Amino acid sequence: MFLKIFIITRLLAQSIWAAQTVLRFGCSQIVVERLDPLVNPGTNHSPHVHQVTGGNAFSASVASSDVFKIANCTTCSFSEDLSNYWNANLYFKARNGTYKRVPQVPNRGLTGEVGGMTVYYTSPYDGSKVTAFKPGFQMLAGHAEQRVPGGVTQWNAICFRCYNAKNFGGENQAPCSDKTVDSVSLSTKACPGGICTNIRFPTCWDGVNWDSADHLSHVSYPASKASEDNGPCPSTHPVKLPQLMFEVIWDTTSFNDKSLWPTDGSQPFVFSMGDNTGYGQHGDYIFGWKDNVLQKAMEVGCFGASCSALKTQSFSDANKCAVPDEVKEPIDGWISTLPGMSM
Ligand SMILES: *[C@@H]1O[C@H](CO)[C@@H](O)[C@H](O)[C@H]1NC(C)=O
Numbered sequence: 001m002f003l004k005i006f007i008i009t010r011l012l013a014q015s016i017w018a019a020q021t022v023l024r025f026g027c028s029q030i031v032v033e034r035l036d037p038l039v040n041p042g043t044n045h046s047p048h049v050h051q052v053t054g055g056n057a058f059s060a061s062v063a064s065s066d067v068f069k070i071a072n073c074t075t076c077s078f079s080e081d082l083s084n085y086w087n088a089n090l091y092f093k094a095r096n097g098t099y100k101r102v103p104q105v106p107n108r109g110l111t112g113e114v115g116g117m118t119v120y121y122t123s124p125y126d127g128s129k130v131t132a133f134k135p136g137f138q139m140l141a142g143h144a145e146q147r148v149p150g151g152v153t154q155w156n157a158i159c160f161r162c163y164n165a166k167n168f169g170g171e172n173q174a175p176c177s178d179k180t181v182d183s184v185s186l187s188t189k190a191c192p193g194g195i196c197t198n199i200r201f202p203t204c205w206d207g208v209n210w211d212s213a214d215h216l217s218h219v220s221y222p223a224s225k226a227s228e229d230n231g232p233c234p235s236t237h238p239v240k241l242p243q244l245m246f247e248v249i250w251d252t253t254s255f256n257d258k259s260l261w262p263t264d265g266s267q268p269f270v271f272s273m274g275d276n277t278g279y280g281q282h283g284d285y286i287f288g289w290k291d292n293v294l295q296k297a298m299e300v301g302c303f304g305a306s307c308s309a310l311k312t313q314s315f316s317d318a319n320k321c322a323v324p325d326e327v328k329e330p331i332d333g334w335i336s337t338l339p340g341m342s343m
């Protein structure tokens with residue numbers, strides 16, 4: 001009897017959850033400025049520059065719920081995704097001490113984005129139940145002030161890929177897992193095809209709080225296994241979330257001339273928070289999908305940038321979505337210090 005119920009339950013569970021979803025879609029840059037409504041709400045300016053993608057509700061303060069009702073458009077190709085996704089910018093530091101922002105470029109297989117990033121939402125490989133984020137949900141991945149390995153890097157949650165050739169050099173597709181081209185800090189070599197960074201968010205939730213004071217403790221990385229292996233959740237955070245991941249491609253190729261690099265053999269790229277190690281790479285997320293569509297998409301088994309449960313828009317429409325630059329300071333061209341930094 002027990003076995004029979006167990007088998008029926010397993011079969012039911014499989015028929016409901018068996019199809020894995022991997023959403024992989026582009027979001028153009030909506031603004032590049034020093035605002036961070038998650039870490040420095042209401043503050044103009046925040047300490048360092050970010051590139052922001054997603055819905056037009058983005059400003060110094062973002063409502064803690066129902067973002068999809070405040071925003072009217074999005075730079076993402078899924079038009080019902082009014083979420084905001086943001087990450088630190090990468091700058092090149094010249095020998096004369098001035099900085100230039102490194103452009104982000106569209107990812108392999110995606111075209112039409114202006115800067116921006118590729119966003120992934122992945123359900124568990126084994127087809128088990130996944131609970132999508134809800135209005136008010138927000139979280140961080142990584143620590144802007146981290147400069148040494150450990151912490152988030154032990155999960156391979158944040159890594160860099162040094163591309164052998166432009167726009168994906170034929171390396172193993174799973175990021176963070178190929179030790180010949182991947183590292184948890186910025187490469188000390190020039191990367192012929194540019195630098196890709198992956199930022200994986202925690203996949204386990206406490207089941208109660210949409211947010212927490214540090215924007216981290218309501219969620220957790222898996223109890224075991226590396227982040228990309230979708231390991232089991234710890235008992236403190238038992239609810240499995242979709243794996244949210246950012247992938248940003250930095251076109252560093254116009255800065256690869258070694259005669260421009262530091263004479264001491266170090267590498268010249270530095271993040272907007274003054275980090276030239278890469279250990280401080282981080283991402284911020286404010287959930288803003290319409291209604292219950294993300295949950296449906298995670299259950300139907302979709303791959304890539306189209307999904308029967310979701311509406312899409314062209315990038316010519318997505319790229320019309322804008323938010324005003326509220327900070328108004330030079331962030332491009334050759335600049336003498338990183339915006340907001342004394343260096
Ligand atoms: C979206 O439209 C509503 C209603 O027209 C308006 O009140 C709101 O300010 C708009 N939001 C943004 C971010 O432009």
Ligand SMILES: *[C@@H]1O[C@H](CO)[C@@H](O)[C@H](O)[C@H]1NC(C)=O
Pocket residue numbers: 094095096097098260334
């Ligand atoms: C600093 O170096 C860069 C790169 O070599 C160059 O383009 C720029 O003009 C220089 N700026 C100054 C003020 O010398």
